Amino acid sequence: MPVYFLEIIVVSLGIIMLLVDAFVKLEDKRSIAWIGMLGLVVTFGLLFRVQWPESTESPFWNFYTTGDQMALYFKGIAILTTLVVLIMASDYSRIVVDQTAPPEKGAHPQSGLGEFFALPMFACAGLMLMASANHLVSIFVALETVTIAFYVMVAYLRRNVGSLEAGVKYLILGALSTGFLVYGFAWLYGMTGSMQLEEIKTALSGDNVNVIGSLFAFSLILVALAFKVGGAPFHFWIPDVYQGAPTPITAFLSVGSKAAGFIVLLRLIDPFLSSSELVGKIILAVTVIAVLTLIVGNLSALPQQNFKRLLAYSSVAHAGFLLMALACTPTASQAGEFLSPAKVIAFYLGAYLLMTLLAFLVMTTVRVQIPGEDLTSYKGLAKRSPFLAFAMIISMASLAGIPLTAGFFGKFFVFQLAVQQQQWFLLTVGLVGAGAGFYYYLKIAASMFLSEQDPKDDISAIPVGTLSRIAMIVLIALILIGGLNPALIIGLLS
Amino acid sequence: MTFLFYIFAALALVGGIGVVVNRNPVSAAFAMIVSFLGLAALFIQLDAYLVGVLQILVYAGAIMVLFIFIIMLLDVRVEENRRFPFFGALCTGGVAAAFAALLLVVLNRSEVGAATLPALAATEGPGSSDVHRIGELLFSQYWFPIQVVGILLLVATIGVVVLSKKELK
């Protein structure tokens, strides 16, 4: 099966879901989500059965990478994320219905839910396309598909001012970064006369590179992509948007969008890194952003009391570690077999996906029961629902980078790269950041375990949906497996 | 030729400034249309006829109409902040000026733009117009992005529909 069938399947699933929503009378529209989940599971299975084309003569392959395991890996990330997001969304549907149900009588009480489930499918397709895009045009359109889908999803709760505010903020800043991206693309195109990444690479690694112009183009592109992945100081949207968006969408943003941003960043930075005249400055720029991101993300998370904002800053912090890995790209002259930054980033993102989604799953489950997303809402959770507390603590341990969890290896590899490249300053900042991480991730553990719940409140166990429970168990298992043997995950890359 | 360039460039820039400084949203929108017209003229000066026409049709025509429509619909008035935001304007102007200055530096040092407008090779016959060539590119080589844009538009449509549903009174 050709690889691009995957995107086609996912898009078709989305369309099918829309059609079912429109034309099939359903008691409970959550079954639409099940279609999507089932389809995504199948698609994920198919991921392992794809074939690369025999010949790449057709112009199609100008836009779509061939034989690229990394792309498949990121497609997998996109599919998994969407799957979990759908599970969360179906748990979360009560709140969606609350905020969007139509006022008129006779309408289906859950109208509006179908689109809420279908939009992630299109976003997923966009993310998958981004993973494979190797042409400025396909990068651009895929990126924008995702971005526009996210504008809608973030602002989806149209009766909720927070959601709309988040939508507006994301819209303005997203459009701004699109502007810079386009401007950067234009310059890149102007400097290299091409839009195909391979050709751009050839052009940039040639002799007569226009250094200033290329750097100008690069900085504009970097700005836009740093925005997507949440690198400081282009991260400002993240806390507000994460907080305002519906929780499943926050999870989606935090994992899917970041992963896609990184694959694009990796692809776009690669030609620049292969140019010996540019590479020094490029690394410098990435280093600076990485340092800022590490500091801002980790330190700002310390005083947070809102769990979603905390996770938002944590997402910034992890972007910092990922950028740190990128900043430690070995120069061409360095011999020896290293784990390439690309692989490290890929692994890190995989780990990040597992632990962040687990956290969001627990959070969604709790949020449905308890209004508010402050840390205080988690008081006494350990007594109330030990399983949820356990899942959360695994997730937090992994995010904090405690060994035997996947998150540890992520940081390990990053530090290893920094040591190899002797980026001592970056390493120090990374250490400070990781140290701060211990504090803010354990804050949630402290809230769950160390503080007693007000006995006046409801202290019965929080119900956990079957699907959510299965998803949590699978994620926990994967986090631990990834923490024991990261090669299993990195092996997917080759 | 150069003379025309200056006129159109001035049109575009003045239009742009008009968007920024006009307190009245409708005036701002009209200033934007002016700017787009200037841009379109510059496109045409660069022998990009189709693009120039698209600029007028899509941007000046469709998008700006949409803007004006929304402005009217929401009955947005002149910005209510009466005091001139001096500090904000200063910072803003600073950022914009710095950006332009940096651009100058880049242009100066990169020497990329020193090239004068090269003459086009003469072409003849059908299929030689830029509409032709772009169309051919779009629907042969670029069929794939086109499909993706289809998805994008679908998403946008759904989004607009969902977001604009009737609201509780």
Add this chain to the structure above:
Amino acid sequence: MLEIIVFLPLIAALAIGLGAPARFSALGASIITLILSLVVAVQFNPNVEGSYQFESSRTFMDMVGFPTLSLAFGIDGISLVLLLLATLVMVAAVLVSPQENEIKGSSKLYYLSLLLIGGGAIGAFTSTDLFFLYAFHELALIPTFLMIGIFGHGENRVRTAWTITIYLGVGSLILLVGLIMAVFALGSATFAIADLIATAKNPETGIAASQQTWIFAFLLVGFGILVSLFPFHSWAAPAYAEAPAPVAMLHAGVLKKFGLYGLIRIAMPIVPEGMAALLNVLLVLLLGNIIYIGLVTIAQKKLDRMLGYSSVMHMGYVFLGLAAFNQLGVSGAVLLMFAHGVSIALLFALCGWIRKNYGTVSFEELGGIASQLPKLGLLFAFAAFASAGLPGFANFAAEVSVFFGAFQDTGESLGWLQWTTIIALWGVVISAVYMLRAFRNLFLGTPEKKMATPADMTMTARLPYFLLLATLIAVGFVPEILNQFIRPAVEGLFLVTAG
């Protein structure tokens, strides 16, 4: 065999999490591990120099561009001694757990965490793979946080839990960086400690001296934080004071030794020149531990804090043994790790018992306990004497070795190390001062009027104490019990160091 010992506590923890009876599982698992580790000790051949026994290795991860990772276990004399320490203290900790008031209701979480802490320590001491050595140690981080935060004593327990966790977390991060630096400076193809050392010993692949200094600095700070090396000690005393007694036992007695173990096992063979370069810094810091902390210990008004500080102080002697950097000193240090582990565990357990039965451990509120409870008094006296380094207990034998180690091969003039040792010897007086003061204030004299009059310890309750005490005395009388294991291992360490 070792795999069973390592994983049994972890499996038991898992079982508890899944609903097995908590205390029963914990007790069963810890007793079986103790028996198994004794079996290992009996079967261990002490005459093999410098290689591991009971080795098992499963290649875990073999990835291009990354050193091979193996779940490998094996013990030499040093790890055997620490394994025995860990299993012994774990049994005692589980046994004395019922004397903690706070665990009622959450005994599941309690025993689960306890097993994780103990199991982590066992894993760390028996791993022959650097990665797992590190990883197992970290297993204890969150359980410790929860244990102190939930089951701890006192108003500040949450704050204390924070401090220790963040502090140790940061320490292990620094350590991690040091380890990464070492591994990649060596360019080793595996994480196996033996391979790393072999590479480091090879003059062609060893690490350059200047780099060694940096690596050792990172390792020293990293491990040093875990061992509460001055001035990174301030987490220790409040944490031990406020932790439940079994946690303090395991942490102060066993887990803390990990840092020293790491210095012996990794830092000394791999970056010996770095260690030599920073020796004087180490000397100053260890004097800080011994004299400065010793004096601070004297000023304490409560038994639990005093014990906490005293455990910090005694680490100074272990560092002294390491600083001696010769067979005698290092084997003394290893023995001291064992002895201190057992004695401080004993003391913390007793402290827990006193707290439970009197509701306080303040010197001012208590007095003359020995008149009320002579058995407890006798136990405490033994423990206090052991900790103060009196002959007849393992601590003394170890300290003697350390002191002689520091003076080994000095010729007829004294160097910095020797002067340091002479100053450090004053610490013996200091520790006698605070221990006897504590004993005097708590146990001797006439009982305070307001004190409760609990019943003396029952036979069963005394069992764990006897276990620890008997070990201390046995090793104190015949240090060869452990020295026979330590000696060849340390010899091997220095053989490779020299070669």
Add this chain to the structure above:
Amino acid sequence: MDVNTTAWTVLLLPLIVAALIIFGLKRSPGLSALVSTGSVLITFILCMILAGGEGGEAKAFPWIDMGDLFRVEIGFQLDELSRGMMLIVTSIGLLVHIFSLAYMKDDKGKARYFAGLSLFMFSMTGIVLANNFVMMFIFWELVGVSSYILIGHWFHKESAADAAKKAFLTNKIGDFGFMIGILLVWVLTGSIYFEEIKEAVGGVTNLALLNIAVLCVFCGAIGKSAQLPLHVWLPDAMEGPTPVSALIHAATMVAAGVFMLARVVFLIEATEMAAQVISYIGAATAVVAALMALQQNDIKRILAYSTLSQLGYMIMAQGIGHGGSDAGMFHLYTHAFFKALLFLGSGAVIYACHHEQDIWKMGGLRRKMPITFATFALGTAALIAVPFTSGFWSKEMILEAAYHEGAMFPYVCGIIVAFLTPFYMTRLVIVAFFGKNRTKDADHAKEVGPLMWAPLAILAVMAVFSAYKPVSGPLLATGYGSLSHLVEHFGLTAILSLTGLAVGVAAAIFLYKGRDKDPIHIPLFANRFYIDEFYNALVRIFQDAVAAILDIVDRFVIDPFVVRFPALAAMGAGSFLRIFQLGNVQSYAFFYGIAVIALILLLIL
């Protein structure tokens, strides 16, 4: 029984008994007492066998064995010195045990008491038999422990608890020096075994360090033998039961310091400066302690200071060189008997007077307790060196040695003490035993039972005759009293000491006969030169105050700087960074713009 078995039995039997009592026999104190006493009897007999035996080797047990590097053995050096000392230790131990059977009859902690005694016997045996420094140090410390246990026997008494602690810590300070000394000797000679050191000491080149080493070793003796300036614990140690005082604070433990110096006398002989310091300190102690004894009222304290004073003699003797060591050991030997006698006698008195210890509250006991009085008087006679008693011979020998070696300061001090001792001892005897009964307790006193007076009687015999060759022969080859010797060497020393005796006794009789309270009052002496107060202040200032300050430093400087400050800084930085999160999307765009410009600047410049 071969030597090996005997030696090991002698060493281990008391330990086994102690362990047995602590872990098994605690509930049956009577049995414990008997077992303990029996064990001493056995060891005494074994020591006799050892002393009379042909000698031989006892196998050593490797305690720490690091191969060639370092090897500590529990081994035996069975030479004359140790065998003789063993006899002293076990014989007096035996008598004290017997005495204790009666004295401690009704004590609640009887079992613990006898366990402590057995432990002490074990420790003392170890010191005496040790063939190396480390082993000696081990038992040295153990002696401290058992002394702690015995002094603190009545631990519910605050004063006893404090005294025990003080004794232990003071000893510990001495041990601090001792350990350094051992280490230095090891560095210099490469061995810890006495025999090997003896051979190697000639080859030491760094004599300055050797001097320091010997002085450090001497520190151990200072602590254990309660020499200046670490003498303060011994008088306080009288808080323990009186038999304990007799056994360990008069006859054996405090003698360990002297014994140790005698053991390593070859080291002292190899150094000049250190030897001098040793003899000076001993001499000073002898005088100062005697002065303090003048004004004490507690019967046991008087005896304690007299012990200090006599120990000063012995230490002094160790330092003055050739022959001095033997003289010192000889004095140790005679002193052990008469001082044990005096202490046990005082114990009998205290027992009879219902634990009254103030001599001014006794009086007239001569008639009530004739046997006790008689033995006590004989002991006193030996102590004040009435001619032909054992004390006379040994003291003469020391003074002669000092005179012979030309050690003037020690000699003068010795003579002064020869004046003082008769004075304070006579004062004690007159006040306690003569005159009328001053209190009801004294009035009701009656003679003690045979279990108590029998040891007194034996000791009294020894106090008189122990110096004569038939008795001391098997023990000490060199030390014995003989008339011919006296006649031969009769000179200044003998005249001076006899004068001292006469003057001292006469003055005391003149001053104290018939008095009900002390006619002279010298606060400086009564308050022991204020040395205890000085130490208390020292401890308070240099230890407690510094400790308190450091505690504050730790809490408010180190902890904040290393922990709280970085944490607060991070938190502060986080809160500061949060300020930029204004919530206004335009501000975000503004930062975005600035960042873009900064980035471009960074890249293209």
Add this chain to the structure above:
Amino acid sequence: METALTLNHFLFVSGVLFAIGLAGVLVRRNLIIIFMCLELMLAAANLTLVAFSRFNLKEGQPDYEGHVLLFFIITVAAAEVAVGLAIIVALFRSKGTTDVTKVDSMKY
């Protein structure tokens, strides 16, 4: 005096227009105008693209691939405007304002 038109002319104009758009985004209070300014920035970027493609001749003709990218940009911009305006309208409905300074309930 007639100087020849160079690429610089176009690039500069486009850049300045981009900067003006940026200034508008930063200074205007009305969400709709801000959004307009964003479109202005996109359009300005387009000019750069066209200029480069005009100066980067292929077979004597402008490189039309640049034009194609521009085509996509315009399309995407249109879609973006549609969605964006929908969001702004929804916000206006629930909040009654399009003033950007009033949209700051989530901060820090």
